[in-house]
Amino acid sequence: MNKNQVVKSNQVIEASYQLSAVEQRIILAAISLIPKNKVITDDELYPVSVNELQLLGVHEKTAYRDLKEGINRLYERSINLSIDEKSIKMRWVQEVQFLDSQGVIGIRFSKPILPFISNLSKEFTKYALSDIAGISSAYAIRIYELLVQYRQIGKREISIENLRTMLELGKKYPLFADCKKRVIDTAVDQINEYSPLKVTYEQKKTGRRVTHILFSFKEKSKGGDENNINKSKDFYKLTDAQINMFGNQLSRLHEFSHLALEGESYEALALKIKDMLRDQSQQKRLIPYLKNLGFKP
CATH class of the missing domain: 1.10.10.10 (Winged helix-like DNA-binding domain superfamily/Winged helix DNA-binding domain)
Structure with a gap:
């Protein structure tokens, strides 16, 4: 693990x-x-x-x-x-x-x-x-975890009442329209931008009131999501947050110390590696190390 x-x-x-x-x-x-x-x-x-x-x-x-x-x-x-x-x-x-x-x-x-x-x-x-x-919304992190729990299924229905309880919204956003905008839509947008999942959702009503949210999601790599994967199958278009995170992590590995000039800081080496992650001709050699750090192509 x-x-x-x-x-x-x-x-x-x-x-x-x-x-x-x-x-x-x-x-x-x-x-x-x-x-x-x-x-x-x-x-x-x-x-x-x-x-x-x-x-x-x-x-x-x-x-x-x-x-x-x-x-x-x-x-x-x-x-x-x-x-x-x-x-x-x-x-x-x-x-x-x-x-x-x-x-x-x-x-x-x-x-x-x-x-x-x-x-x-x-x-x-x-x-x-x-x-x-890269996810900055506390609600997005929680909702991501709730979806990952059902990763093998690809769907999860959650009542608005249960979601409010789990997130401890209390008196925040009493109107569903506000909860949808501030919590659900923000979470889905950030999950789609930064995480390995592609998420959509449907509103379900009991009578005239929205009472449940049905989330549907899949792995971006399996869905061929163009935000993450370039048309070239050997090149992965990483988000800025991924490049920043993995560039910093790779700079600390012994395998890349030879890229640093004498006396050069980890920060300077990380900048070089981040440029390599953006370069289609150089990224391929880094992929095995990215996978070890948790990257899922």
């Missing part, structure tokens, strides 16, 4: 909670570090750096501020899960640490949440951390 994969129990996917996009990125980056198929304790501290947030789409000029603000809020956040007809409220994290000089924070997950994000053998959902790179 790829070390950059996010694995969550389906109870967490469908839980009721509210996290900002930055807070979700911090949580997801930390979850991707948890060893798979291994029992862990709540003693483990998981580091998340400014660089990792940048890879997930946070602007470099605000990444450090967002990291500190996000982790401070995250310490107070809780999640409501439905388990065996019981509603259980628990915290995401029990401890946060700051390493200001390194631009790194450490988070220790709370003991009650661990069974739902580690050592899972059934009823779980997984996806590559890179799938949500």
Whole structure:
């Protein structure tokens, strides 16, 4: 299983909670570090750096501020899960640490949440951390997870009431038209632009009122989506967010150190590699490394 994969129990996917996009990125980056198929304790501290947030789409000029603000809020956040007809409220994290000089924070997950994000053998959902790179809407990340849970089916119907509960909308957007514009349409647009899925949806009515949304989706690569794949089968037209993320990741691999001039920084090397990702004649040699990092052509 790829070390950059996010694995969550389906109870967490469908839980009721509210996290900002930055807070979700911090949580997801930390979850991707948890060893798979291994029992862990709540003693483990998981580091998340400014660089990792940048890879997930946070602007470099605000990444450090967002990291500190996000982790401070995250310490107070809780999640409501439905388990065996019981509603259980628990915290995401029990401890946060700051390493200001390194631009790194450490988070220790709370003991009650661990069974739902580690050592899972059934009823779980997984996806590559890179799938949500570039997505800036917190609602889009949540809806993407709800769809990926039904990836093998390609359809998912969700009642408006359940969606509002899972996203903890509360009194926000009481009119469906506002919820559709601010939540659903924004989410679908960003998922279509940045993720591996192509999504459409239908509104279903009970009487005259819209009560359900039926999402239909498929993998872009299987659908021949021209936004992701160039007419040449050997060249993949990556989004700017993908180029930024993978360029930064590839620059840290030993296999590409020979491309750097003596004394050249990782940032300068990353710029070269990003140009290679855009170049049809050079991209092909990078594809095996991209796949190892979670890219799905």
